[in-house]
Amino acid sequence: MHTLKNMLSPLGANTNALQDTLKLVVIGGTVETARRISVSAWNGFVDSFFLTAHFSQEDYPYDWLMHWLSKQPAWGRSREFEITTRSVTRGGITQSTTGDLEDDDDDEDQESFIHGRKKRKVAFLPSLDTTHTIYYRGHWLRITRTKRYPDYGHGAALKISVVARSNDILKKLVLEAKREYEKDAEHRVHIFMADTTYGCWRWNGARQKRPLSSIVLQPGVKDMLLADCKDFLASEDWYAERGIPFRRGYLLHGVPGSGKTSLIHSLAGELGLDIYVVSLSSKGMSDNTLATLMSHVPSRCILLLEDLDAAFTRSVSRDSSSTGVPTASNSPNNSNESDGSTLSLSGLLNSLDGVAAAEGRLLFATTNHIERLDPALSRPGRMDVWVNFTHATKWQAEGIFKCFFPSNSKPSSSSSSSSKPSTDEKTDISQKNLPLPKRKAPGHTIPLLDEAEIAELAKCFADAIPEGELSVAALQGYLLKNKLRPRECVDEVREWVIQEREMREKLKKEKAEREKETEEKERKEREEKAAKEQEEKEIKEKFERKERAKGKKVHRVEAILKLEGATSCGSSTVINSSGESTPTEPTLMPALISNSKSESSSSSESDSSNGGIEADTEESMTSEEEVDKPAGGIPTISKETAKEKWVAVKGQPEPVD
Numbered sequence: 202m203h204t205l206k207n208m209l210s211p212l213g214a215n216t217n218a219l220q221d222t223l224k225l226v227v228i229g230g231t232v233e234t235a236r237r238i239s240v241s242a243w244n245g246f247v248d249s250f251f252l253t254a255h256f257s258q259e260d261y262p263y264d265w266l267m268h269w270l271s272k273q274p275a276w277g278r279s280r281e282f283e284i285t286t287r288s289v290t291r292g293g294i295t296q297s298t299t300g301d302l303e304d305d306d307d308d309e310d311q312e313s314f315i316h317g318r319k320k321r322k323v324a325f326l327p328s329l330d331t332t333h334t335i336y337y338r339g340h341w342l343r344i345t346r347t348k349r350y351p352d353y354g355h356g357a358a359l360k361i362s363v364v365a366r367s368n369d370i371l372k373k374l375v376l377e378a379k380r381e382y383e384k385d386a387e388h389r390v391h392i393f394m395a396d397t398t399y400g401c402w403r404w405n406g407a408r409q410k411r412p413l414s415s416i417v418l419q420p421g422v423k424d425m426l427l428a429d430c431k432d433f434l435a436s437e438d439w440y441a442e443r444g445i446p447f448r449r450g451y452l453l454h455g456v457p458g459s460g461k462t463s464l465i466h467s468l469a470g471e472l473g474l475d476i477y478v479v480s481l482s483s484k485g486m487s488d489n490t491l492a493t494l495m496s497h498v499p500s501r502c503i504l505l506l507e508d509l510d511a512a513f514t515r516s517v518s519r520d521s522s523s524t525g526v527p528t529a530s531n532s533p534n535n536s537n538e539s540d541g542s543t544l545s546l547s548g549l550l551n552s553l554d555g556v557a558a559a560e561g562r563l564l565f566a567t568t569n570h571i572e573r574l575d576p577a578l579s580r581p582g583r584m585d586v587w588v589n590f591t592h593a594t595k596w597q598a599e600g601i602f603k604c605f606f607p608s609n610s611k612p613s614s615s616s617s618s619s620s621k622p623s624t625d626e627k628t629d630i631s632q633k634n635l636p637l638p639k640r641k642a643p644g645h646t647i648p649l650l651d652e653a654e655i656a657e658l659a660k661c662f663a664d665a666i667p668e669g670e671l672s673v674a675a676l677q678g679y680l681l682k683n684k685l686r687p688r689e690c691v692d693e694v695r696e697w698v699i700q701e702r703e704m705r706e707k708l709k710k711e712k713a714e715r716e717k718e719t720e721e722k723e724r725k726e727r728e729e730k731a732a733k734e735q736e737e738k739e740i741k742e743k744f745e746r747k748e749r750a751k752g753k754k755v756h757r758v759e760a761i762l763k764l765e766g767a768t769s770c771g772s773s774t775v776i777n778s779s780g781e782s783t784p785t786e787p788t789l790m791p792a793l794i795s796n797s798k799s800e801s802s803s804s805s806e807s808d809s810s811n812g813g814i815e816a817d818t819e820e821s822m823t824s825e826e827e828v829d830k831p832a833g834g835i836p837t838i839s840k841e842t843a844k845e846k847w848v849a850v851k852g853q854p855e856p857v858d
């Protein structure tokens with residue numbers, strides 16, 4: 202300090218202020234350094250005593266823990282946290298926590314609406330990049346949530362540290378979180394979609410399970426499928442013993458709106474499996490991407506390939522060279538051309554059952570056009586069970602009517618016989634548990650009819666529905682419109698069927714007209730293209746003929762000059778590629794040069810002397826004559842020479858066309 206004082210003394214009165222500033226800087230720096238040292242020492246201490254577990258968003262334990270954390274009362278007291286009304290986890294479960302902003306006395310079972318909109322509940326979560334401490338089973342947990350790729354909006358990670366001798370506490374924590382997560386996710390089906398950009402699966406939401414009884418199919422179909430799936434999932438050892446790949450494929454094909462997708466969703470709920478959806482025609486799909494996706498499918502899940510035929514409007518051949526690039530003949534959808542999709546059928550087949558393909562999954566594929574599928578794709582081993590979905594039968598119409606209208610559970614005495622479906626002998630076991638009497642009455646008032654009346658109405662409804670003409674989705678649409686008027690719905694159904702028919706006829710006509718117009722347009726385009734091509738061809742031919750004619754002239758002049766050179770004491774002429782000649786000897790040559798040089802002009806003169814009748818295409822003929830008869834008829838060489846020249850020209854080999 203003394204030295205500093207000595208150094209600053211020449212500065213006079215300002216010295217004191219400067220000294221104070223410097224003192225502050227030195228003290229501040231020392232304090233900050235001490236703080237940093239103590240923080241890093243503390244971190245070192247913590248790291249050496251704490252057990253730390255890391256959880257990545259890409260894996261399930263992250264979801265379990267986030268779900269568990271969202272339920273911890275500690276967040277209600279925390280001074281820094283994140284509030285969200287979005288789904289807390291991949292499970293899409295928004296939890297009512299201690300910090301819930303809604304009234305706590307809201308009945309869980311009661312639907313709560315404000316102005317027709319459902320009230321949103323909020324969840325409290327650990328905020329990003331902050332370390333939170335919560336107490337769990339006699340231990341203090343330090344929890345840090347970070348985002349690894351903030352720019353991409355995903356890739357979060359969780360770090361949990363605890364002071365403990367063994368990692369039992371962390372194991373207990375993860376198990377508890379898993380149990381709670383699974384309990385809450387019990388009533389939901391998780392959907393994952395293929396991300397073709399990154400070649401990974403993205404969680405797309407969790408849907409409420411759909412009861413299998415709400416799917417109305419011909420008797421026995423659902424039972425058969427459910428039993429088959431259950432049997433498969435339970436037979437891993439059986440497959441292993443026989444060396445058969447542990448995979449099973451189901452091909453659901455048929456008309457649109459017949460319940461293919463709904464059935465898969467329902468089966469997933471029944472079997473407790475997640476659904477992994479791949480749209481083969483999506484942008485950027487390639488053999489490699491598909492193979493990567495398939496190799497990351499978990500062992501017990503449903504893998505759904507939607508609209509299988511759509512992918513192969515681009516590639517119908519099993520040829521390994523097939524790149525999936527559309528061709529004129531097999532590509533009705535030319536927009537695929539530039540979508541970057543390079544999926545080939547062989548690529549798909551390899552990813553389905555190649556060495557890297559996942560085992561233990563149930564493969565479901567849907568298509569509206571089974572006839573478009575390559576037999577290699579639908580052969581047993583790839584697609585073991587085929588189910589055809591048709592338009593609604595009367596039996597289905599009756600079933601779906603019963604699904605829509607609840608009845609009070611007391612059957613009337615008069616109707617026990619008529620309450621059975623008309624085709625009672627075909628009893629679908631899964632259809633027995635239709636949720637009719639058990640269903641909770643929603644907010645709006647559906648008149649509760651007794652079972653007998655419902656059965657009667659359902660039968661009348663089915664009678665009015667033509668067999669195999671309308672889709673179940675169309676029937677559902679009609680019933681939805683009349684969901685509060687079961688009786689009127691039946692009274693008006695015949696009228697609706699007529700309207701539907703008319704509408705379908707109209708749409709069919711419009712479609713036919715559109716197709717005709719498109720065809721006409723395409724035909725015109727083809728014709729225009731052909732005409733253009735023809736025109737271009739003609740121009741090219743004309744040009745080539747001209748070129749040939751020029752070539753001939755050059756040859757002939759060369760021949761003449763050679764001939765002349767031979768007769769006139771060895772004088773020589775060099776003719777360059779453009780047909781111009783360069784005399785090396787003056788003897789006789791001026792006349793020859795003028796002859797050869799004036800060829801083009803003489804040609805045009807000759808043309809004009811013919812009154813312009815000879816067009817370009819005839820130019821070669823005219824030129825030939827001109828070589829024999831020089832322009833203006835003035836002989837530039839002697840008769841004898843001309844004769845020799847004629848002989849020489851005729852002696853030239855004709856150029857091959």
Ligand SMILES: Nc1ncnc2c1ncn2[C@@H]1O[C@H](COP(=O)(O)OP(=O)(O)OP(=O)(O)O)[C@@H](O)[C@H]1O
Nearest residue numbers: 415416417418457458459460461462463673674677
């Ligand atoms: N057999 C059925 N039982 C119950 N509901 C059905 C049935 N078929 C269709 N639906 C209803 O129709 C709607 C469309 O059904 P879904 O999407 O399952 O048909 P899809 O056959 O998969 O059609 P697409 O081939 O066009 O994909 C759904 O809301 C579903 O509830």
